Amino acid sequence: MENKNDNKMKNKIILVTGASDGIGKETAKVLAKQGHTIILHGRNPQKTQAVYEEIKAETGNVNIEYLTADFLSFAEIKRFADNIKQKYDRLDVLVNNAGAQFTDKRETTADGHEKTMMINVFAPFFLITLLLDLLKKSPSARVVTVSSAAHKMGGKPYMDDIELTKHYSMGKAYGLSKLYVIWVMRHFVSEMEKAGITNITFNTVHPSSAPTNLARESSKSWKFRIILFLWRPMLITVAKGASSSINAATAPELEGITGKYFGPKGEEKTCDKYYSPENEQIIWDYCKQTVKPYL
Ligand SMILES: NC(=O)c1ccc[n+]([C@@H]2O[C@H](COP(=O)([O-])OP(=O)(O)OC[C@H]3O[C@@H](n4cnc5c(N)ncnc54)[C@H](OP(=O)(O)O)[C@@H]3O)[C@@H](O)[C@H]2O)c1
Known part of the structure; x- marks a missing residue:
């Protein structure tokens, strides 16, 4: 017999941003295999x-759709969110995976x-x-945000020059950016507490280092290409990298856990040197x- 908790874990409505490539694509595929309703986000229709067709064919899950938006535009994000609000009456998991690196200019x-x-x-x-x-309308919602071990490597933050x-x-x-997003998600936890909202958890994850297209812009610099080349032995598979997000999104043992940071091997400590x-x-x-004019 199913208990209420099993039920909570099945047939979730899950939005994965940046699901058209890399870690997001793998995350969406595995979550589709688990049988959830998946909203795939990408920027290129x-x-x-193509990823939507591939995941549907490979998983046999028909409860998948895709929506596109360029996340470098607030108006696009608003249009995207409005679209989701029209189509769904609740959201159980939001995986904030879309992310990018740019160049030295x-x-x-x-x-x-x-842009970063x-x-x-x-x-x-x-x-x-x-x-x-x-x-808020989910019986138990999770927000999972993909940060990076690079949050330890940005050096001293400039609190009076956030956009550098x-x-x-x-x-x-x-x-x-990957440090600030950890702080922002931590703050969401306290905002929820203040507002008496108890059904939404906020955790951050990192995928270690996995061979994806993340460096498509940054690798235009020869300096960075050398670093990437030397870094190759440190890479783990995309599947292993995505496991951090997948676990944080649906692992039953993480039900109700909030304000944590997970890697592929489980919970880790963030670098709090500048916190x-x-x-x-x-x-x-x-x-x-920043977002106020676009709400
Ligand atoms: N790979 C790693 O080793 C590593 C390590 C630490 C953290 N991360 C983080 O993991 C997350 C996923 O990255 P990835 O490695 O899988 O890189 P990726 O292969 O480049 O995938 C990034 C995803 O984000 C989307 N995206 C990029 N710019 C966008 C924009 N302006 N608007 C909307 N979507 C956009 C991409 O869309 P397109 O398909 O159109 O490009 C793609 O779906 C990122 O947050 C990244 O910072 C990755």
């Missing part, structure tokens, strides 16, 4: 449709934001904010201010 989006911070920090913050009502107008480098932007509640609040307030 043709590429995302600082670039901004059409909205005027540094936009896709790795502001986009997941905005998407959660927009989908919070749907997550004066201190930009590719490594700093990527490392700090303080004040810094966490600064990033949170910055995200709130």
